[in-house]
Structure formats: C-alpha cells, structure tokens
Amino acid sequence: MRISFFLLGFFAIFFFVKRAELLDTGQELFFPKELYQKITNFSQFQIGKWNNIILKDEAQALKLCRELRDNHRELISKIMCEPQLSEFSPVVQSWLSDQFANFPAPTPNEFVSSAQMEVAKLSLLMGPESQNILALMQMDPLNHKDFLWSKLQGLMNEKFHWKNGLLTHKEDGTIIIPFQFTFKPDEIKKTKEFEKILTSYQASLVGVHEGHLSNREAIENDLSSIGLISALMIILFLGVVSFLKMFKLIKLILPTALGICVSFFITWLVFGKVHGITLSFGTGIIGLAIDYGFHYVFSKDKKLAGKSNFYALLTTLAVFVIFFFSSIPLIRQMMFFSILGLVCSYIFSRWLLVDDHISVDFDFTLRKNKWHALPILAAIVGIFHLIFFKVDTSITRFNFTPPHIKEAQGWFFSQVKTEKVFFKTYQPEDLLQIEADAQMGKSSAIRSENVFSYVPSLAKQKENLQSWTNFNQKRVKLSEVEQKVFAPFLAQLKQVAPDQVLDLRHPPEYLGHLATGEMVANLWFTKGPEQEKFLQENVKGVESLVDIFINFTKLLTREIALFMPITLIAIWGLLYLKYKSLKQSLICLIPFLFSLGLYGLFHRYFHFPLSFMSLLGLFLIYGLSVDYGIFSTDYFTNTEQSLEHESSLNLGLLVNWISGLIGFIPLLWCQHPILSDLGLVLIVGMLGIFYATFYIVPALFLLRSKA
Numbered sequence: 148m149r150i151s152f153f154l155l156g157f158f159a160i161f162f163f164v165k166r167a168e169l170l171d172t173g174q175e176l177f178f179p180k181e182l183y184q185k186i187t188n189f190s191q192f193q194i195g196k197w198n199n200i201i202l203k204d205e206a207q208a209l210k211l212c213r214e215l216r217d218n219h220r221e222l223i224s225k226i227m228c229e230p231q232l233s234e235f236s237p238v239v240q241s242w243l244s245d246q247f248a249n250f251p252a253p254t255p256n257e258f259v260s261s262a263q264m265e266v267a268k269l270s271l272l273m274g275p276e277s278q279n280i281l282a283l284m285q286m287d288p289l290n291h292k293d294f295l296w297s298k299l300q301g302l303m304n305e306k307f308h309w310k311n312g313l314l315t316h317k318e319d320g321t322i323i324i325p326f327q328f329t330f331k332p333d334e335i336k337k338t339k340e341f342e343k344i345l346t347s348y349q350a351s352l353v354g355v356h357e358g359h360l361s362n363r364e365a366i367e368n369d370l371s372s373i374g375l376i377s378a379l380m381i382i383l384f385l386g387v388v389s390f391l392k393m394f395k396l397i398k399l400i401l402p403t404a405l406g407i408c409v410s411f412f413i414t415w416l417v418f419g420k421v422h423g424i425t426l427s428f429g430t431g432i433i434g435l436a437i438d439y440g441f442h443y444v445f446s447k448d449k450k451l452a453g454k455s456n457f458y459a460l461l462t463t464l465a466v467f468v469i470f471f472f473s474s475i476p477l478i479r480q481m482m483f484f485s486i487l488g489l490v491c492s493y494i495f496s497r498w499l500l501v502d503d504h505i506s507v508d509f510d511f512t513l514r515k516n517k518w519h520a521l522p523i524l525a526a527i528v529g530i531f532h533l534i535f536f537k538v539d540t541s542i543t544r545f546n547f548t549p550p551h552i553k554e555a556q557g558w559f560f561s562q563v564k565t566e567k568v569f570f571k572t573y574q575p576e577d578l579l580q581i582e583a584d585a586q587m588g589k590s591s592a593i594r595s596e597n598v599f600s601y602v603p604s605l606a607k608q609k610e611n612l613q614s615w616t617n618f619n620q621k622r623v624k625l626s627e628v629e630q631k632v633f634a635p636f637l638a639q640l641k642q643v644a645p646d647q648v649l650d651l652r653h654p655p656e657y658l659g660h661l662a663t664g665e666m667v668a669n670l671w672f673t674k675g676p677e678q679e680k681f682l683q684e685n686v687k688g689v690e691s692l693v694d695i696f697i698n699f700t701k702l703l704t705r706e707i708a709l710f711m712p713i714t715l716i717a718i719w720g721l722l723y724l725k726y727k728s729l730k731q732s733l734i735c736l737i738p739f740l741f742s743l744g745l746y747g748l749f750h751r752y753f754h755f756p757l758s759f760m761s762l763l764g765l766f767l768i769y770g771l772s773v774d775y776g777i778f779s780t781d782y783f784t785n786t787e788q789s790l791e792h793e794s795s796l797n798l799g800l801l802v803n804w805i806s807g808l809i810g811f812i813p814l815l816w817c818q819h820p821i822l823s824d825l826g827l828v829l830i831v832g833m834l835g836i837f838y839a840t841f842y843i844v845p846a847l848f849l850l851r852s853k854a
Contacts, residue, residue: 171420172366173333174359176477177545182699188572189692190355192668193327193660198354200324200345201555208313208322211348215326222341226326229312236279241656242295243286247643249602250291252614255622262288262629269632285635295657298601306562321558332359339364351555358546362819365547366423369817373427376813384809396802399440402499406492414484422480424821427814429484432467432767438774438803440496444503445799447792453497455781458725459774460493465717466770469710470763474702477821478763511794511801515849519842523737526744526835533747536757540703542696544758547819566594566672569682571689573667575651578605584669584686591685593678596670598651598661608648615643703759714766718773725777730851731784735776737844739769742835749831756824764828771807772832775800775840783848800840808833 175183189195202208212228253261265288269281283292307314307323314323330337338360342352388396410429414421439456446452464486471482548556573581582604585597602608618640630637649655654662661668671689673679682689722732743765749755782796811833814826 170370170426171422172363174362174546176422176480177475178699179474179702180476182695185690185695186692188666189570189668190332191663191666194668194670195355196327197325198328198352198356199559200326200350201353201559202322202324202348202350203320204349205311205313205315205320205322207348207350208324209311211345211350212313212324214344219341219344222329222337224327224329226324227314228324236283238656238659239283239292239295240286242292243283244639245602245649245655245657246287246289246291247615247640248608248612248647248649250289251611252618253289255624258288258623259625261290262625262633265290266629266632285632286639288629288633288636295601302596304562316562323559328356332356335360335363351552353552353556353559357552358548361549361552362547365818366427369427369819369822370423372816373813376816377810380809380812384806396441396444398500398503399437399444399496402440402492402495403437405495406488406490409491410484410488413487414480417483418480421484422477424477424819425481425484427817427822428481428825429488432485432489437492437496437806439493440500441799441803441806443496443500445795447795451781451785455777456493456496458721459777460489461721462718462773462777463770464489465721466714466766469714469717470766473706473710506795511797513797513841513845515845517846517850519846520850522838523741523744523843525748526741529744529747529749529751530740531747532751533743533757536750538704538707538762539756539758540700540707542699544756544760544820544824566674567679567691567693569671569673569679569689569691571669571686573669575654575662575664575667577667578649578651581651581667581669584689587682587685591678591681593682594672596661596672598649598658598667598669601657602649605648609645612643612645612647615640616645707759707762710766711762714769718769722773722777726780726784731780734844734847735773735780737847738772738775738836738839741839741843742768742772742832745835746828746831749827755827755831756820758820758824760821760824761828764825764832767825768829768832768836772836772839775803775836776844779840779844783845797841804833804837804840 177183178186200211202211208228212226215223215226265284268284303314306317308317309315314325315321316323328337328341332338332355338352338356342357342360345352385397407429411421411426414425439459443449443452443456467482467486467489471479471486473479473482571584581597582599585595585599589595603611625633651658651662651667652664654664654667661670669686671682671686673682719732719736722735723729726732726735746755746765750757755761778796778800782792785792808830811826811829814822815830817823817826
C-alpha cells in the first residue's frame with residue numbers, strides 16, 4: 148500500500164535511523180543554499196538573536212520576568228524587563244573604554260566643570276544598583292554614556308514605551324519582553340523547556356528559536372503519525388488479503404521494501420542525512436512501483452504487461468527527473484530518493500514476480516455508458532479556474548506556525564516600522580568601505596545604523612587619541628575627592644596611545660549588534676521607492692530580507708513556468724512514442740486532466756491551497772495517472788479482449804488505486820504545510836483517477852467504437 152507496504156519490513160530500520168540521528172528535521176534544505184546562507188549570516192549578529200515574549204497581563208509579565216531572572220539564568224543571557232544596570236554594564240564599560248578614540252579631549256576647565264557635576268550626582272545614588280552605577284561613573288567624568296543611551300533609545304519602536312519596567316504598546320497595552328537565549332536555535336529541547344515555563348503565564352514566544360522548534364516538532368510528529376496510521380493500514384490490508392485468499396499479494400511488499408531500503412542507503416551516502424519530509428514523501432512515492440507488480444501478476448500477457456509497465460515507469464520518472472533540477476535542496480533530495488526507489492522497485496518486481504500470476508475467477512466488469520463522460524465538462528471549468536488563479540509561492544507555505552503562536556506572531560510583525568530594512572555584510576578588514584557606504588546613507592537622508600553611528604571616522608579617531616595624549620593632567624585641578632572618584636579614568640588616561648583605533652576583528656560589546664568578529668553589517672531604513680532605488684544604485688551588494696524572500700518567491704514562479712511545459716511535453720512525447728497516435732495519447736491523459744479539473748473545483752469551492760508544493764503534487768498525479776491511462780488504453784486497443792482480461796485489468800487497477808489512496812491518506816494528518824499541501828492534492832487526484840479510469844475512459848472508447 149504505497150507507504151504502508153514498505154513500513155511492515157521497514158519499521159525496525161525507521162526507528163534505528165531515528166535513534167541514530169540519521170534523519171534531518173532542520174530547515175536548511177528548505178531554501179536555496181545562497182538564500183539560507185544570507186539568513187544565517189544575518190542571524191549571527193546580535194540584532195538577529197533577539198527573541199520576544201508576548202503577553203497581555205502586566206502582573207503576569209512582572210512575575211515571569213522575575214522568575215526568568217532568578218531561576219533560569221542558564222537559559223537566557225539578556226532580558227529587557229525591569230531593566231537592571233548590571234545586565235548592561237558590560238556594554239557601557241566597553242563604550243567608556245573607547246571614549247578616548249570616540250571623543251576629543253576637552254579643555255581643563257570643561258573637564259573640571261563636568262567632573263564636579265558628576266560628583267554631585269553621587270549623593271543621589273541609592274539602592275542595590277548604586278555600586279554598578281558608581282563603577283561606571285568613575286570611568287566617565289565627562290558623562291559620555293549619555294550619547295550611548297540616546298543611540299539605544301533611538302532604536303526603540305515609537306509605538307512602545309516603558310511602563311513599570313515593561314516595554315508596553317501605547318494603544319492596546321500588549322507587553323513585549325525582548326531577550327536572548329544562551330543556546331543556538333537548533334537546540335530544540337532547551338527551547339521546549341523554555342516554552343513550558345511560558346505556558347502557565349499565557350505567554351507566546353516569537354522568534355527564530357520558536358520557528359526551529361515548531362518546524363522540527365511538526366516534522367517529527369508527522370513522521371510518527373504516518374508510521375502509526377500506516378501500521379493500521381497494513382493490518383487492514385492483511386485482513387483484506389486473508390478474506391480474498393489472495394496471499395500472493397503479500398509478496399508484492401518485498402520489491403517495494405527493498406527499493407526503499409536501497410534508496411535510503413544511497414541517499415544517506417550522497418547527502419549525509421535523509422530529511423524527515425523526504426522519508427515521509429519519498430516512501431509513499433516509491434510505493435507507486437507496486438502498481439507495476441499488481442499489473443504484472445494480474446496479467447496473462449507478460450510481454451504486453453512488461454511494455455505497459457516500462458512506459459508507465461518512464462512517464463512517472465519524467466516528473467521526478469525534471470523537478471530534480473529545482474533550486475530547492477529539499478525538492479532535489481525528495482526527487483533523488485524517489486527516482487532511486489522507483490527504479491530499484493521496478494527492477495526487483497521484474498525479477499521476483501516473473502513467474503507469478505493471479506487469476507480472476509469472477510466477473511469484475513463495469514457497465515459502460517457514454518453519459519459517464521459528461522463530468523469532463525465540470526472538470527474543464529475547474530481547469531480554467533486553476534489557469535487563471537495565482538499560485539501562492541509565499542515562504543509561509545514552507546514554514547509551520549502552531550495555531551497558538553500565529554496570533555501573537557501576526558500582531559508582532561504588524562507593529563514593525565513602515566521602513567524597509569536593507570543590510571550589507573563586510574569583512575572586518577574592510578573598514579574604509581564600511582565607512583564609505585555608511586556616509587552614502589547619510590548623504591541621502593536615509594536613516595542608518597552602522598559602526599560609524601557610534602564611532603567617528605578612522606582619521607577622527609586618530610585625531611581624538613592624539614588630543615588625549617596631549618592632554619595635560621597637571622593643569623586639571625581636581626579636588627582630593629574628585630581624584631579618588633575618577634581614579635580609574637585617570638589611570639586609563641595614562642595608557643592612551645595614538646594607535647588605539649577601532650579593530651573590528653575584536654569588536655567592543657556596544658557594537659555587538661553590528662559586528663561578530665568575522666562579519667560587520669551596515670543597516671539602512673528606507674522610506675519609499677525613491678530611497679530604495681538610490682540605495683541600491685549607490686551601495687553595491689546591499690540587500691533586504693524582504694527582497695530576499697520576494698526573490699525566493701519569484702524563483703519558485705520561474706521554476707513553475709519552466710517545469711510545467713517541459714513536464715507536459717516530455718510525458719506527451721513518451722506517450723506518442725508508444726502509441727504513434729494523438730488520440731490514444733490524449734486518452735491516456737484523461738485521468739490526469741479530470742483530476743486536475745476536480746482539484747480546481749475543490750480549490751474554488753472548498754478553498755484548498757494552491758502552493759508550489761500543490762503544483763508539485765499535481766505533477767506527481769500527472770505521472771501517476773498516466774499509468775492508469777496506459778493500462779486502460781492498452782486493454783481497450785487490444786484486439787483480444789475478453790471478460791476475463793477485463794476483470795483482471797479492473798481488479799488490478801482497483802487494488803492499485805486502493806493501495807495508493809490508503810498510502811497517501813496519512814499525509815492528511817500531517818501538520819507541516821509541505822506535506823499537508825501535497826496530501827490534499829494527492830487524495831483529490833486519486834479520486835479523480837478512480838472515476839476517470841473506471842468510467843470516463845471506457846465511455847470514450849465506447850463512443851469511439853460506435854463512431
């Protein structure tokens with residue numbers, strides 16, 4: 148039964164590879180390598196590492212904040228609620244360590260005046276944070292930290308404000324708690340542990356860690372569901388076989404199971420790991436090869452059956468070979484797995500079933516009526532609906548978001564500023580180019596965030612350092628108290644050297660959101676197409692995450708436009724090569740055309756999805772349905788027709804169809820859009836194949852014979 152058949156002998160291997168971690172459940176294969184690398188590069192910066200907790204109740208938010216601080220420090224490194232200076236003192240300290248390069252030396256009088264004002268503030272220091280504040284003030288007699296505070300305040304969304312220590316939406320009162328984890332997104336067990344903490348507070352997690360967790364869990368749950376449902380289908384199948392006393396059918400399991408094992412092993416050798424979606428999808432597709440076994444054992448004319456099977460295999464493979472050239476690594480792996488499995492299963496079927504035959508001793512012919520072809524008209528309406536409907540190629544169809552997260556996630560992204568974010572990454576050594584591109588944004592009034600938003604140019608840094616080197620401490624008349632208070636600053640001043648300019652290979656903490664040590668980022672926030680055009684024309688290599696995903700959508704659209712005609716022509720060409728007749732070739736396509744129209748009607752009236760994966764499913768139905776068309780056409784064009792032959796054909800096709808339907812049914816229980824979109828198409832397609840094969844095709848041959 149497609150996926151069900153193989154699992155009987157494959158369960159042991161399945162659980163072994165799952166425990167041995169040979170299965171991949173990550174998201175890396177979902178996107179072209181270049182796109183995934185850009186997303187990964189962006190996520191390595193501090194700005195890409197923030198996650199957010201969304202909740203409504205202020206009391207609950209404060210309680211959660213304190214629990215995370217007091218009891219779960221091993222999970223979080225930074226948290227923005229009831230801000231404590233101790234959490235940000237490393238940032239401020241790194242800022243004050245660079246103040247000699249960032250600011251010029253004042254006059255002695257200016258220095259003394261500022262120092263006196265800072266000492267006067269000491270009388271206001273109270274509470275548990277006073278020691279941390281004192282440590283920073285001792286390094287900052289000129290109050291340079293105010294510049295840093297103003298820069299950080301400018302990064303905050305104007306729709307929010309601080310209320311009782313919480314970042315609160317000004318209108319609806321929703322609270323956001325930004326924070327950073329101490330672990331990477333792929334450590335999903337820790338993310339799961341963190342989500343359990345949020346459950347009792349009715350809070351939602353939004354961010355890259357949640358995305359990894361949701362997709363991994365969806366894939367793993369889908370694998371478990373498919374395994375369980377398939378096991379039930381196997382029991383049902385064995386019961387039917389026992390009832391019909393056709394025990395030879397059990398032998399058909401062997402070629403399919405062998406094909407899947409060989410395919411899994413070779414795919415693992417080539418790719419290193421087999422993705423869970425590949426295993427879920429590919430095993431069901433490889434099960435298509437059991438059609439050839441059914442047709443072979445139910446047919447007396449082995450030569451005719453062998454020829455029909457061979458062309459059925461070629462038409463099915465045509466779809467997989469063409470889609471193997473997709474730019475999406477997951478699609479390529481799925482196609483590779485399926486091609487290998489189909490070919491191996493076909494070869495094993497020819498080898499193991501060459502002497503097997505199941506005779507049909509009862510009448511299994513169906514009544515033929517020309518009116519059975521009438522539903523083709525409804526299918527034509529469905530086909531035209533699909534032709535004029537835009538395919539959903541958005542990236543959300545490759546991503547699973549749990550229902551309890553969707554609302555919070557939708558609200559969060561709706562609050563993002565209307566500005567479009569562009570970025571460009573550099574090597575740390577490219578400081579002059581970083582500076583030149585940063586100046587380009589300033590000259591065009593485009594708001595930007597870059598290294599030089601915090602530090603002056605290299606030339607200015609050297610000038611500032613020289614001014615501090617020439618600064619004469621002896622002319623600065625500080626009181627004894629002031630000298631003691633600012634002793635750390637005065638000690639550091641003695642160590643200032645003219646060459647202590649910024650080194651982005653070792654970025655300071657306050658530039659952590661823009662520099663990693665291996666890469667440096669410039670950010671621009673454009674308003675309107677004019678600023679976008681100016682930036683793209685004047686800063687080479689600048690990109691926007693929004694545009695990257697839009698380009699991914701365009702890429703999918705181009706692939707659809709390219710693969711569609713190639714697939715249609717390739718399969719049509721194979722059919723014409725076999726029959727040398729346009730009419731017979733067209734009749735072989737009737738099961739597909741009817742299935743296509745039927746899905747169009749389901750899409751129109753039941754709002755079924757039409758995504759890139761849906762189209763892939765339709766093409767798979769194309770390759771699969773042609774098998775049924777070939778088997779039926781070969782029978783009805785055969786001069787030696789008989790009731791026994793027709794009964795054998797119908798029973799073989801019916802068992803094929805039932806096994807296919809049962810094999811694809813588990814996909815309906817899948818959560819991940821990639822599998823659920825495929826499942827809906829394949830199930831509706833199988834329904835269309837059934838009616839077209841058993842009613843429309845015979846009706847067309849009946850009309851043809853009367854003509």
